[in-house]
Amino acid sequence: MPRELSLPARTPDAIAAHLEQLILDGVFRPGQLLPSERRLCERLGVSRTSLREGLRVLRSKGIIVTRQGQGSAVAALLPGRDDSPLMHLFRDHPRTLFDLLEVRSLLEGESARLAAERATPADRVVIQRRYEAMVEFVQKGETVEVERLAHLDHAFHLAISQASHNPVLVHTLQSLTDLLLSSVFASVKNLYHREAPRQMINRQHARLYRAVMEGKPQAARRAAVDHLDGIGEQLREIEAEERRLERSAIRLDVWE
Incomplete structure (x- = not known):
């Protein structure tokens, strides 16, 4: 202290x-x-x-x-938050992933803006460590351990939110820890093995990191929003592609 x-x-x-x-x-x-x-x-x-x-x-x-x-x-300030019936409903219905990405865009866009304005030297050290740990893990090899990368990704975003120095914002995001991790996990699992989305995510993380570290509030907010919007668009495209493949398979069965 x-x-x-x-x-x-x-x-x-x-x-x-x-x-x-x-x-x-x-x-x-x-x-x-x-x-x-x-x-x-x-x-x-x-x-x-x-x-x-x-x-x-x-x-x-x-x-x-x-x-x-x-x-x-x-103490656990929000006891049992991840075991409530509402949390189970959210986790068990994949469509809520897109709703969660919208909420993350709103909250994390603002936390990135505030972090760029308010981050102390100590905050920047933590953000740098979280970012470098994530980048180092990604660069280790071709095969990426999805769960580990999801936790490193989440830790990077959490460090930025904590640097906002808005306790209500920080605790709101922390109260959604399980859901946030599930959204990061879904993003990594579905996108990171694909070359284009992987490069997109890496570029967006780097852009967000630079904007916060260089103290550029609007650029930081834009980078956070673009990052989450980009993930949503990529996941929707994968969903649409799977539906197209399913329809093609059904038509093929009909003609055989």
């Missing part, structure tokens, strides 16, 4: 409010262990008694949980 977290007010409520803001900002994420009490006291400039009272406030709200022998961790 950076040293500038030192608090002007050291009451338990002020400590709790400050930690809540750090959680909202994504500094501490769901499931992540908080630093030790000693380290928090040093960084926040508070007494251990005040810190413990502040943590008790967060615990009473369900924002943090205590793990036996490990310390305090940020």
Whole structure:
């Protein structure tokens, strides 16, 4: 944690409010262990008694949980989100993939614009690492492990959204993690073994990366929207091609 977290007010409520803001900002994420009490006291400039009272406030709200022998961790802020009936319906009906791509275009276009405006040097380091990890994996060989690439792709887009420094936007996207991963997985599985779509996706990722890193908000938004629109168009073309092949096969059966 950076040293500038030192608090002007050291009451338990002020400590709790400050930690809540750090959680909202994504500094501490769901499931992540908080630093030790000693380290928090040093960084926040508070007494251990005040810190413990502040943590008790967060615990009473369900924002943090205590793990036996490990310390305090940020709670799952949206518990059971991936097991709800609605999530099952979305996952089990492929047509919702195109609806999800539309939602991603809206949210990720804006998060890319904000990231280009607001990203800190630390944010850019994370984005660079996520992008380079994805590119390195792709360049390793001809055969691409679909699930691994989908996770690297998702991590790159998530790093950009976190650099938007809009907690509501970040947590909205995180609440859709399973669905977002499923859409990335579908894109990689259906498109990445085809030369033209693969080159398109690689170019679009590079364009998005450059726009965010160079601090060009409108270019970043356009790159994110074009990327997702392009994926949607390619998937629709594959769907149309499969229908054409199916009709041709039926006609062939009729004539035989």
